[in-house]
Ligand SMILES: C=C(OP(=O)(O)O)C(=O)O
């Protein structure tokens with residue numbers, strides 16, 4: 001029977017393939033007394049050998065698809081499996097205490113894990129704790145005879161089905177085989193959704209129950225344009241969606257023709273269409289989609305992809321690569337925005353009740369300035385390779401901006417005195433993503449060079465609605481007059497001081513929002529590269545004066561987001 005699930009359309013496109021369940025199986029077990037200790041020791045040996053064979057295969061595959069360096073993490077896992085001290089302790093536990101292999105494995109590995117995790121100033125041992133955790137899971141799965149997902153071993157076309165995907169899970173998906181993904185939780189602006197758009201694979205998030213509806217190998221259809229998932233489709237459904245996929249491909253081919261054109265409105269106004277990136281590798285997508293600038297480089301991915309804090313040189317190389325890669329076009333680099341759902345394994349942050357309201361981004365940078373200074377130095381050194389704009393995230397107060405800028409100027413002075421070349425043309429701006437900053441944008445506008453509105457957070461903080469929580473996702477209302485008024489306030493404040501305002505939240509690429517933002521006078525639109533060409537195509541059809549009238553009506557006459565949507569439709573059809 002065909003079953004239909006509705007989720008949040010997170011990334012465009014259509015995919016039809018088998019489901020690949022990326023979920024942890026149930027690994028619970030009971031501790032029992034076992035008389036036949038040798039039998040248990042043999043079961044353990046069997047599980048260890050199966051885990052070794054499996055890991056060797058995964059290692060080989062990872063070396064092939066991700067490279068030798070990435071594959072080395074599995075060497076550490078193989079070493080744990082072959083460690084005589086660890087294996088010997090588990091065997092003794094089985095024999096001495098007459099317990100089942102599962103209980104012995106857990107007891108011994110828990111002991112090693114807490115011992116290594118306790119060595120707080122020894123990151124090497126802390127990493128070993130993570131290795132032991134991973135390996136224990138694998139051996140346990142063989143003892144319990146359950147299957148662990150191995151996304152790196154996927155070698156046929158699939159749609160990944162998961163409860164949630166962390167940014168690092170998403171980064172590991174191989175685009176050759178993973179045709180789409182669908183999750184239980186998350187919203188349009190959660191980071192897995194944002195990454196799906198930069199990988200250009202269709203995605204649906206927040207279905208609430210996809211992992212309960214589908215089992216491994218079920219055929220499913222993902223309609224990332226509408227947010228629909230069809231489980232067990234009939235041949236007529238497959239035919240219908242194949243046709244829809246073809247129409248979408250044709251539409252994309254049409255947009256492709258605009259790749260080398262500038263973005264000019266129907267009345268001849270040029271607007272800058274920029275791209276959001278997470279790593280220098282994303283530049284390929286920016287070029288393929290005709291991006292005119294990088295409006296947001298989320299540098300935290302550089303930190304998340306690294307086993308320890310990236311060095312000044314490693315950061316310098318990444319920033320230089322992006323500036324050079326953009327060939328003289330502007331690049332806005334945002335200083336690191338760790339916290340919220342973006343964690344670093346090597347930076348122990350306090351457990352918080354509300355991480356999105358907690359110790360994150362600029363708050364960490366100002367409290368632990370050494371780490372921040374390293375990033376600023378790398379940026380300053382890279383500034384001679386192209387028009388660099390440095391942007392601070394999560395600024396709530398003028399004092400924070402002034403403190404961050406003071407650190408930047410201090411590092412600049414030091415570099416200059418060391419004889420290092422630093423550009424004098426660097427613009428320094430802030431993200432407007434906290435309502436407090438949006439409200440006093442006039443004050444900020446006197447001190448910054450530019451604003452970039454981060455609507456993903458601005459909307460969550462204005463509506464008091466967690467962007468990761470699908471239960472409150474109805475409050476993600478970019479067209480609500482409250483949000484539009486805040487945006488207008490920011491744009492007008494910047495223009496009054498001769499400064500510019502961009503937007504790098506997902507709203508900038510939202511086709512219903514674009515006419516409104518044009519009308520409000522937004523100067524730069526930065527979005528997932530995959531949204532650039534359709535936005536250029538839309539802007540070509542729109543007249544600035546008419547959009548100004550639309551925006552004024554939306555702000556002054558409309559009471560609700562729905563009324564605004566209807567108004568936009570009447571102005572753009
Ligand atoms: C662009 C933004 O930043 P991020 O999505 O990385 O929080 C935003 O908040 O809108």
Ligand SMILES: [Mg+2]
Nearest residue numbers: 433454456457
């Ligand atoms: Mg943000």
